[in-house]
Amino acid sequence: MPTIDDIQNEDIRFEIGEYIERPEEFERFVNLFSSIVPLLQDIAAAVIDGDNGLADELTQQALADGITAETIMDDGLIGGMGIVGVKFRENFMFVPEVLACARAMKAGMAHIEPILAAHGGEPAGKVIMGTVKGDLHDIGKNLCIMMLRGAGFEVYDLGVDTSEDEFIDAVEEYDAYIVGMSALLTTTMPNMGTTIEAFIDADIRDDVMIMVGGAPVTQEFADDMGADAYGKDALSCVSLATRFSRALASEAA
Amino acid sequence: MAAPVKEMTGRERVMAALNGEPVDRTPVANPTSVATVELMDLVDAPFPDANRRAELMARLAATSHVDLNFDTIMPVFSVIQESSALGCKMQWEGKGNWPTVRMSEPIWKTSEDIVIPDDFLMHPDLQCVLEAIRILRREYGNDAAVIGKTMGPWSLAYHCFGVEPFLLLSLDDESETRRILDKLSEATILFGRAQIDAGADALTLPDHATGDLVSGEYYARYLQEIHTNFVDEIPIPLILHICGRTVDRMGYLSHTGMAAFHFDSKNTPEESMAAVEGRIALVGNINNPSTLYAKGPAEVREEVYANLEAGVQMVGPECAIPLQAPLENLMEISRAVKDWHADQAVPA
Incomplete structure (x- = not known):
């Protein structure tokens, strides 16, 4: 030892x-x-x-x-x-x-x-990442992306001020299973909920796992908005993405 | 036993609380913004125009007193007016979203780049605020406290230099960071004084050195002295606003001489009251995203009571509320404050 x-x-x-x-x-x-x-x-x-x-x-x-x-x-x-x-x-x-x-x-x-x-080699999984509509802060999201890429994930960064349609289009275009949404402002956090509703309306909610994070976001808020998981920091983000990816792989096996 | 305080107007109540004097009941205050889409529809003053046209700005702001029964009126809904005047790239958005600064496209790189234009105060986005304050002073001046807003240099630096570059600079080069803060403080003081001239009773001074980004030690190192200086330079009660977890800096900021601190629900009322030890009044701290936006009046009332029982001097939302927050939740704040005081008055 x-x-x-x-x-x-x-x-x-x-x-x-x-x-x-x-x-x-x-x-x-x-x-x-x-x-x-x-x-x-x-x-x-x-x-x-x-x-x-x-x-x-x-x-x-x-x-x-x-x-x-x-x-x-x-x-x-x-x-x-x-x-x-x-x-x-x-x-x-x-x-x-x-x-x-x-x-x-x-x-x-x-x-x-x-x-x-x-x-080359197979990525650990594909992740769509973006800061929600109306929010232009990206430090936390960028830290998450850096750690996800370091952990072997293929990450598609939609940047800041990301609309519901941009999240949905990216999931469809890149065939990604994991979506990460970030917000720094209490005023823009509700846009996480509207984005999740848009996934429901587009009938693809069950095709993705959605994780949310950002300084003012809490587990309670994530649950209220209908997210699959809340990550407090970049390490949690990688843990969640790894868990989702492994679950998907075991389902497919 | 102290004599009961005679019934006050909203303005008298707020000013007394800011000055540490007795009040007839706890004021319901709004140091940031309670604008919502419902209120925009109610008075036909939608975003983004209500951020850029004085008459609409005043009309929407007045709803906090007229329709929500707050004791304050705050016409500056966002944090971007000065940054627009300094030349930042803006995204004015639409009715359902806040205007914002494109911080990924910073306008300056060093302190040498900073220019506060000679006609800074003449910029339409600042004139809009000044004119809205004049309108509100004229129409509601005796009834409600008209609160203005002037952004602190830390927040302005995020907008003008970008959040990430500025935070890295603050670690890499302390002297350059101080030069930037000193130069940007000029804008804070100029706009603050102009709002006093326009008729503001007090000013909110947001300066987002939040615990979500920087340490309490950072606040002490970079901002405590600057904020103390603002108290002399802007001779009106100042309400400091910093979002997020801030208990670790409340001790420092309580020594600045500012009249009040607008605190976030990440800090409990009890621990916050203990941290400031009566040196500064507290305003807050009803949670926005989970309570005012997503829950109902019962939960709002519970948080109002928690603040009142802890002795928080002014009660209101923790920060600018989500635009989709339901009106019934906002109206519950003043109802709950009045009910709590009525209950206190009933002899046991």
């Missing part, structure tokens, strides 16, 4: 010891970071620190050392963002810091994505 002392990177040890309070998450992060080479731990630490220059440099170094693109992404970049997600959820970190971490992850992903794209 590995312990936190088996992690070589001092910053990662500090982050886990200081901020990861749930036992199952503590164990998961200790298992992950104690099992990967120090360079990947350093990449994760650079992401957590929001150091895009270092994340860029270390990602290139890891590729040059022969570590696969998938491993660098999963263990280093996404591993680091996993701790960021927990710190955000627990209010140890706020949006400016998360944006800096995302910027660092993107710096690494700029080297990873072309390699993954060249390899």
